[in-house]
Structure formats: C-alpha cells, structure tokens
Amino acid sequence: MHAETKQHDFEPKIVAFVCTWCTYAGADLAGTSRMQYPSNVRVLKFPCTGRIDPVFILRAFQKGADGVLVSGCHPGDCHYMAGNFHARRRFAAFRALLSFVGVDLNRLQFSWVSAAEGGKWVDVVTELTERVRTMGPMPEFKELEHEEQWSTFAGASADKVLNSPELKEAYDSIG
Amino acid sequence: MSRIGVFVCHCGENISRTVDVEQVAKAAGEIPGVAYSCDYKYMCSDPGQTLLKKAVAEHKLDGVLVAACSPRMHEKTFRKAAEAAGLNPYLCEMANIREHCSWVHEDRGMATAKAKDIVKLMVERVRKGKSLAPITVPVTKRALVIGGGIAGIQAALDIADAGHKVVLVERDPSIGGHMAQLSETFPTLDCSQCIMTPKMVDVANHPNITLFTYSEIEKVEGYIGNFQVTVKHKARSVDEKKCTGCGVCMTKCPKKKIPNEFDQGHGMRPAIYVPFPQAVPNTPVIDRENCTMFQSGKCGVCAKVCGPGAVDYEQKDTFTVEDVGAIVVATGFKLYTIDRKPEGSPIQGYGEFGYGTIPDIIDGMTFERLASASGPTGGKILRPSDGKEPKQVVFIQCVGSRAREKGISYCSKVCCMYTAKHTMLYHHKVHDGQAYVFFMDARTPGKGYDEFWRRAVEEEEAVYIRGMVSRMYQRGDKIVVMGSDIQVGTQVEIEADLVVLATAVQPQDGADLLAQKLGISYDKYNFYSEAHAKLKPVECATAGIYLAGACQGPKDIPDTVSQASAAAAKVMTLFAKDQLERDPVVAKVNEKYCVGCFACKKVCAYGAIEEKEIRDRQGNLVKKVAYVNPGVCGGCGTCQATCPSKSIELDGYTDEQIMAMIEAL
C-alpha cells in the first residue's frame, strides 16, 4: 500500500500562503481526488490574498523556509471582489525589491489556483518543491539569522589560540 | 499559559492509514500550551464530539484543535461542539491532516512529520486566538425600491406581500416603465399592458407600499439594515392628495401639441398630463417648460377648471428622509438613440444609417408604440413621415450591440426576439407587407424562444438576411438599404418604406451618478456590478443593496421578473431576523495609533471604512481616524496588509496569530 518514495538528500521547507476560498479549496480537491504531491509544503490559510503581508514572506524565509508559495483566486474570482488585485500589485513590487537585494526569485512562487484546480495545485506545489530541491537550502536569511555584530560575537576569536612555536616564529621574524 | 486540547482523528482509516495519529497526538501533547491530546477513530461522530466536550470540562481546556479533515468540512460541527462545552466557538480550529496530508502523501514518515507540523502551526493559531462574538446589526424592516418598471414593481410587490413596508421611488410621473410601452410580448404575444397594468394598480393599492413617483434619490447614507435615503419629490404642480384624477385639466389645457415621451414623441400631449391613460398614479403633472402659465405667467386654465383645487403653481421640490434596511436598485435601461458621436461619449454613432435625420428610420420601441392599440396610430402600422402603411419594412439587428469598434461589445439580448416579434406583428397587421431582417446571429435561448423565432421565419414569412447594412439613404419616399448577404455572398439593396433599428440596450442616463450615491460599483458601460457573477448575481458588493432587471445588464421580461423576485427574497432573508448576525471576522481600528492616512479606505472594496473624528473633552478635533463599520466589512483583510502601522486588524486572522504560526514553522 505504502509506495516506496524516493529518498532525497535534501527536503526543502516550503511554506504556502493561500486564500481560503480558492486555493485552500483547490488543495482540498487535490486531497479528495487522492492526487499525490511532495509533502514538503506547509499551508497557512488566509481569508484572501489581500490579507497577505509581504512581511509574512520575509518572516517565513527568516524562519527557515526554502521556498514560499502565495496563491489565491484567479482575477475576477475573488470572494472579496478585489483582494487578489491588490495583492497582485503588492507582490509585483515586493518581488522587485527582493530581487534587488539579491534574493533568488525562483524560491518565491505566485499562482492563481481555483477551487476547481486540484490538479493545478499539485502541479504548482510539485514544481516549486522540486525546483527548490535542486537549488538546495536557502542560505541567505538563515545565515543572517545567526549573524551578530562583531562586538557581540567577539567570543569566537578565543577558539583560535595558536601554539607557541608558531608564535615564537612570529616574534623572531619581526626581530 | 493556555490550556489547549488537541484531538487527532483517524477518520476511520482515511488518516491513520498514512499518518501515525498516535504519534501526532503524542507530539501535540508536548507543544507548549497544550494541556491535553488524544486520538480517536471518528472525531465527528457523536461519541467523538462527546469526547471533545468531556475533555474540555475535565481538563479545563481554553482552546480546542481538531486535527482531522478540512475545516470546510467540519469546522462548523466542532465549533458547535466547543460552544456546547462552554468555549467560544472561535477558539476551536481544525488542522487539516486529511485533504492536505494523508490523502495526498504516501510516505508514512513524511506524512506523519507533516501532520505534526500542521498541528503545531494550528496550535499557535488557537493560542493567539481571541474569543469573538457574532456581530449584530439592527435591521430596519423597510425596503426601498428604486425604479418603477416591471423589475421594481415585482420586487416591491413581493417584499410587500411578505409583510414588509416598501418605499417605491420612480423618476417619471407614472410607474410602468418600458414594459408599459410595449405592444405585445414574446414569445406568447400576449398584450403587455394587459399583464402590466394590474400589477401597477396592485402597487398603488398595496397597504405596505408607499409610492413616490416623479421623485429621485438625492442622497444615501448608512449601511445594511440602516440606510437613510433622502428622496427628492419633484414639484408636480398638482396636489396628489386633492387630485381626483378626473382629467378635466388635461382636456381643457390650451397647449396640446407637445410630443408625448411615452409614444416616443409620435403622439401629442398637453402641458398638464399623465403619460398614458392607465398611469399610476393617475395624477397629472405640469410640464413647466411647456406650460404657458409657467413660461409667461398667463393662462391658469387648469387651476380654474380643477374642482378640488389641486393645481398648485407654487409647489416646490420637497425632500423626505426614508429609513430603510435594504435597497433594491431597478433603474432599468434606455435604448441607444444616438446618430452621431455625442461629446465625451466613448460610443460612436451611426451617422451612416441616417438615424435621426430620415423620419422613417425608427427604433424598436417606436415600432412598439406604432403596433400598440393604445399608441399614436391606434395600433395601425403607419410610417411617421406621411402616415402611409409601409409595404416593405427592413429590420436591422445589432445596431450598437456587439460592435466593439463602435464602443459596445456586449449583446443586448432581447433584440433577436423582439425583432422576430415585430415581423410577426407587422405581418399580422399588414398582410401584403414584407419584412426583411438583417442579422448577425439569431440568439434564442429561452423557453419557447427558438420556436418563436422559427415561426417568424417559417410561418410569418420574414426574410432573414445574414449580414450587416452598410448605408441607408432616402430616395424619393423610399429608404434605400444597402447591405450584404454573407450567406449568399452578394450585395443586397432593398427599397424600404420603413426601417426599424434594434438599437442597443444601455443603462439609464445618470446610472453612474446613482451608483455613486449608493456606493455600488458599475462597469464601463455603467451597468451595475453584481457581487459575484455566478453566486451572487443579485447582490451588490455593498451589503444590503440588491439589483433587479436591466440596470445590471440587458434582460428580457421573464429574467427581469425572476431577478426582481430573487432580490426580494434576499431582502426578505435579511428582514427575517430583527438583527443581522454576521461572522465576526471583521477589521477593527486601533484608534490610538491610526494616523488617518486612509490607505485602508482606498483599498476597501466594501466601502466599509469611514472617517471618524476624535475629539477631546472640549470638543476640539484631535485627529481623524479610520472606522470600520462591522456591518459592512467583508473580512478580506486587505486593509491590514495595506496599513503600514497595522493599526487596523482583522479579527480571526491577527498578525499575532499569523506570526506565531510562521514562528512555529
């Protein structure tokens, strides 16, 4: 029954911010249709893509996401009429900013997935997961998270005590 | 420190087959803030729900997470159970480990890991969640219907019959609208006035309906359940209370040669008039622009002959404010009547058709009046120029409609059918006459419609020519119609006695201005926009306002009546409760930090955000802030994502909840 799934060296962390009316329902449909897709994605439900703040995406990357998906209703289908239109502009601008500071946009996917598009949900999630998997872990924000100003992190230098012969040589060379 | 209970459902084997539910429950128990966790075969079953209720009591839980199917499936079920156990229903959430996990993944280890994560995220959501109370908005059970055509009449009657008060406002002196002008109706050819006028009388006599004719909407304030509408009652110059409708004034009025609008300008009326004999109310108005008394101050015949003394030249426009809970907009349509491009309009005219310059080129509605027994010709088909009976009539469809290059790309929907009807009416009245129809397609969806059209072609001898007319011009007393027959592939030239144009259906003049007063949206043609093209076809985006009839898009009578009844049903649903109760997922403003940039207001699709003044104790204005009307807010949260300082927050989806969830990733 349990198919043997391929073992991968790297399982990327994918976070999806979706609207409840279209994409969440589309993902439900993928479930009721027993479609299969990589299990890496973690879904956060919002009423509407209009509610999704760019800060959430930033935070997700900071907290270790390797890829982020934002998905909502097709234009014209928004349950709240225009939320996705506002989101579309907001994220168009945010993408430009992220790209400018050196974030690889291949890690950030936007899509319209309707409640009827279980298949498209599977495609979008699979494609993003596999793409990010080949890219490897996202180092940028994660590294940053552990970086400190030098004055805080000064303790690190205590680890590189050199042995005395080398030190003596240094003394000698200066003479 | 919260005390959350996590209930992991096996869903028979639907979940447990791929997800190790015991492990998930165990892991959930270790999440900070979780006081209790368990797994159970069927959480949604009665025993499952009992288990949940018991656990809430036993473990003093202050929040509940059910890890099971999609919340779209059972969120209501479990929220009800949680409520029964004494919890606020909004502190009960679902973690979707079936549709989003067990059903879509095969690897047990990965699926279990994912299920644990989903539970962890959702626990944070519950932890940071707040108790929410449903929002109640008092409802004034009185409706306003704007427009007294068949749509408005039907809606008003339905609502009134349900026992609610209705205010019906009509711009013209009488209700009836376009339907009252029609001769016969398709596809049954029954007399329009015969079915229309009884309804008009019903409106006039209905104890629940207050009828304001010759009145317009001046201002709309408030929101769903609580609108305050200012109605302008234009000066009629006749006191409605005194007038008995005897009609002596009209017969005595010395000025009788004014083109009658009701007959499309082809009949005449006096300066004091009712638009048509069956008008409701049967109270005349004075057309002040054409009245000698108003223009020169000399005459006063009508006042002299009026027994009850109802004529009042001093009457002024008056205003009333009507409190209503719901509004049905039924302002209908007008026909495209332009012959050249009017200034500022994006819509091009048909100068090449000679419309407006050649008197025997008329529009469909004029033909209706010519064919109507109550019309200017008494129902005889006589052409306007010389009153002769036309022997060759050319009907042209799609004049304006479906002509993107002319500025209108939509189909006017009713023209195919009424042109077919016109050919029949013509054939019935002028037996030796010949009707030609230029058409692009014959669109006849509707019960009995195609049969009707075929009857026109096959039995009533109308000649349908597929193709468009390129030019028309007067030659002697004939109109030369030049066009192409694309089926045969030849040029056609017909010498017609009369040409009837099926001109496009357009929204009424001023539709955009009314929409602005109502705060509803409209498309580029000024047709009003429904909230959802498929699922909310009669609701406006603005809560409490509903659409009926052709103001929303071209419609025939049955569709209009259906939509009117649907709008009425929506109003009745709203009026079924004393208070409007709605989901508390609405935005709230933090007035301390709001600086009043009103970005929220700019992005709100519902018009739910108002400007509120904050004053100190002395009454000095401190600042202006945003205020969300909870009765109107749709709950999308676009405002919050837009607010730079997050001084507006959507309950149920707060930043704190979302950030905690992201933190738990």
Added chain:
Amino acid sequence: MNAKASKTHVTCIEPAYYEAITEAIRKEAVQILKDETVVGVVGYLPGRRKGTASPALVTTAEEAGKLIFSPACVNNLSVYLTKAKKGVLKKGKVGIVAKGCDMRALAGLITESQLQREELFIIGVVCPGVYGFGAERTGTLTEANIARKCRECSVHLPDGADVAAGTHTELADLTPEEAEEMARIEAMPQAERWAFWKEHFSRCIRCMACRQVCPFCYCEQCLCDKNRPQAVESSPRPAGNMAWHLVRAMHLAGRCGGCAECERVCPMDIPLNLLNRRMAKELKELYDFEAGLNPVEKGPLNQYKEDDDQSFIK
C-alpha cells in the same frame, strides 16, 4: 523672478545665486508673517559652523529676516508638518520653504490626508542642488560637492508653489551616479547583490534616523517598534536590520518622493535611496506611476487595474 523663463547650464553655482534666493525667501516670509497669512514659516537658519544650516520654525518677521538658502539647506522640511509632535498646523496656515524634491513629499502627504493644501503657503525654491553628505562646504556648488540625488534632479522648478524663488540654473554635464550605481547593482549576479546589501545592512545601528527624517514615516506606532507580535526584530542585528530596511522600502513603495533624506542622514552611509529608487522604477514600469508635484487620489499600491501585469503569476 520668473522661474519658468529660461534655464541656464553652468559649471558652478556661485554664492550669489543662493543669496538671491535667500533675499527672495526673506522678503516673502516677512511679508506673509506681517500680513498674518501664516502663523509661522518653516525654513533654514545658518548653523554655528561655517557653511552649515539648520531647519527652523520662525514666527516673527524679525526671525524671518534671518532665514537663508544655501547649498547646506539639505533638509526636507515637510517632515516638520507631520509627526504629531509639531502641532504648528493646528494653530493655522504655515509657510514652508520647499525645494522641488520636498514638494513631492508635500504632494504625497496631501494625498495621504496628512496635510491640506490650503493649510500651506509654499515658498518654492528653484533649486540647482545642495551639498552631498560630508562634501566640502565652500559656498559654491560644483560637480565635486553636489549631492548624488541632485545630479538627476527632475524637479528643479517647484511647480505649484505659492511663490517661487530663483532662476532656473543647473550644473552642466552631471553624470547620473545613482542611476549608474543602480544599474551596476542590478547587473550583479544575485549572490553578489545579496552580499552588497548584507554588508551595508550589517553596519546599520538602528538609530532610526532614516525613519525619523522621512516625511512618509509618520506612523505613530512603527511596525518595527511593535513587539506583539514582533514582525521585525527590533534589536540591531543583521537579520533584523535586513528585515527593517526591506519593510521600510516596501512601506515607501509608491509613496516616496525621492528626497533621499534617509540616505543623507544615515551615519553608516547605507545607500538607502537606491532601494526607494528601485521601487519607483518598478512602479513606473508596471503602473506608469511617478511621484509628482500634485496630490493624487490613490497611490499605485492602493489601487489596481483588472489587466495589471501578472506575468509572474502561474
């Protein structure tokens, strides 16, 4: 003085040019204070150190007679009209000395309901440019000491001001350094761009000077000061710094008037205006929006068109 007349290109702007503007500002400021058109004028006074200037709110004709305009008048004074702390507006109409770039901020603030045009008397300056940060303060403006933002100024003329002081004069042949720098960064490989910004942001000490001088950062509660929830780490660590500057760039997108005050005041020399310019460029390309001298109904991120670009959406 007719600002619209003709424009002149020169190799240096002599002190006399600024002196003429100074005279015009003084005359106007004294007049509007005397006839009580305004309750105060926000302008510049000379600083203690040679060739420096400081913002000032003057309320008497006598003080107004000391106002100056020089290449050291770098500040965007519109910041003094918002940020609740001032309260000058509540007392009546206020005069303000504004360069073209400052006027774009005023227009934006009117768009965002923070100001009303009728509350302002704008003394516009036909500005040939101001000093860059740390540049030599010689009194004369040359290619060597002009601010980077001024090299590409498109608003020398303060159109829409109540009065304008100065004749249209510009330095000739200025290279667009900022545009070149932006192009340089955009041409970098992605990892290099990240490294570039990471290095800059890591130096940030979160003194908030960028926020405090920004006319558009008028929130009473800055998102980055909030701790429930903490959307942006408030401690000055590289991670929080990066988040803060990205959030700020996002919040300013479609609003920023391009005065580049944030960049000027940064004690750590972070080229912050590049972020704002990048956003402006994007919004121009996508939605044909440019911050201008006139208020608009809605900014580009507070509206939409049904056929907006969505080539990035699957």
Added chain:
Amino acid sequence: MPQIITEQNLRNLIDLLVKEAKLVVGPKLSGSVVLYEPLAAGSDLTLDALPRRSSKELFFPICEDILSYKRENGAMKVTDVDRSKFPETVLIGAPPCDAGSPAILDAVMSWDYNDEFYLERRRKSTIVGIACTKGDDACFCRAVGLAPDAEGGSDLFLTPLKDGSYACKAVTDKGQALVAAHQNLFADGAGTEPVPFVDQAVEKLDLVKIKKWLEEHFEDPLWEKIADICVGCGACAFICPACHCFDINDEGSTDDGVRRKHWDACGFAKFTNHASGHNPRDVQNKRYRNRIMHKFKYYDDKFGKTLCTGCGRCIRACPVGIDIAEILETINGKED
C-alpha cells in the same frame, strides 16, 4: 625612560597580538566608512579619520544576548551567557575622546549594580590611545576638559611624532605589561618633535557654570528653541562614546527565545514611554533636554564626571544640524 615605536612596529605589534589570539580592535575602513572593527593584521589599521562610531561598542556592544530561554516539558529553561568566553582585547588607535570614554563609563557600570557584561570585557581589555592631531570644526574636547593629548582611559598612550613614529607612555600597569611583553618592538628615546595639534573652534567651557544653569533651568524657553527641530532619531546617542542607555528585549517566541540588550536613545519617542501609555517626556524638546541634563548635570551629580568627551560626532551626524557645542556655548554665555 621614554620609548618610541615606529609605525611599522605598531603594525607588527598588531600582527603579533592577533597571533596571540587577542582580539585587536582599531579604526578600519569598512565599506565607505571608518569603524572600530577587529583587525586581522596590522595593515588593516587606518589612522586617517575618526571612526564614525565610537569605541564604546568594545565594552558595550550594539546588541548582545544576555540569556536564552526555552520551554521544555512545561518548564522554562534559562541559559546564561558564558562571559568567560569574552576574549582578551586590545584597542589600538583610539584618540582621547574615545579612549577616555571607558574611564567615564566605569562609574555607572559598577555603581548600584555591576554590569558584568561590561566589566568582564573591560577587565580583559587594554587600551592603546593615541594623541589626536586631526580634528575639524565639530571637535570640542578641550571645551569639556579633555585635550588631544589627554591620557585618561588609555593604558598605553602614543603621541605621533613628526618622523612618523610614536612616542609611547605606559599609563597603567596594563600598558606597562603590553610593552614589556613586546619589548623588542619598542626603542628607547624621546624621538623627534610631536606633530602639532589642531586649534578648536569652541573655547573652554565653564562646566560648573553650565551645570549650575542646568540645575536652575529645567524649564526654560531655550529647550524649545534649540530642540524643537529634533526629529527624534538615535544617531547622536548611538555614535556617542559616552551615551550608554540600553533597552532589553525578548526576541523569538514566548517558548523559545533570547533576551537581548541593545542600545537605546533618549531621543526616541518610546524611550521613557510607560506601559500605561503615559510618557513623562512627551515632546521632543524634553527628550533632548534629557540628553544635555544627563551629560552635564545628572552624571556629574552622581559620579563627578561629565558625560561628554567632545568628539563632535553628534554634531556631524545630526540630521537637522543640532550642535551641542553651540548649545553649551549659549548656556555658558548666559547671564542669569
């Protein structure tokens, strides 16, 4: 006996200290600005410009963890920072206005409460000060009682000589030890003449008189006049060698996070904001008044020292041109 060190040997000294696993911090070009940063080699040292930030961050970092916490099995586990890991540090190349700041700050850091983070770093550090031969119109160290050749705070003090070498003076035992341990880099003798100092624009101030005026003028129109233009950023405080206010924040979640201490500034509107929402310093000029009061009155009241070294950084950096030297001169010149 006087000693000298050549510039090359000064750089060699840095190389050696780095090899000795000491943290060597000195002025270094970082991007377009000079900052005090760890030197990887003697060649990193740059003595051309006053660093943008003061050297206080050596003892009082911009931001540091003070503990971490994690909820485990229902109980909160708290882990302290291991301060013994703080490295032995040598600060090289700080002018008197920076080198002198720890001498001022020691008082407050070991007053009613010992700030072990500060003190541990201080114990493990040696400061090599250098007489200042640069300076611009923002400098005013003489006015506040320091001087370009003030040795206060330094363990070893260098004076630039005209031939490019430096005269050395061991001010403390720590300084003496540093020289002793690297004796072969130093040579005996007085060397050539010192490089002359630059004149300063601000005359010597009567700090006693200023303090007295401040005592009597908590409320004064002057505050509005000078500080209404303050936009409320923290640039002045953050780059100041003497400002030492900090805030403490828990970052992370309520179950897993770090408690961090980081710089704070009295210019910030939230600086003394109470939990109730009330702020006793409700307008900007009251916040700026606190800056002056703290530096020239409160600190003196408590510790007998002036909390300012006259480095002029705040004057150069103030976005709106507030000039503390000018303010002091104004107060100094007051008759009442």
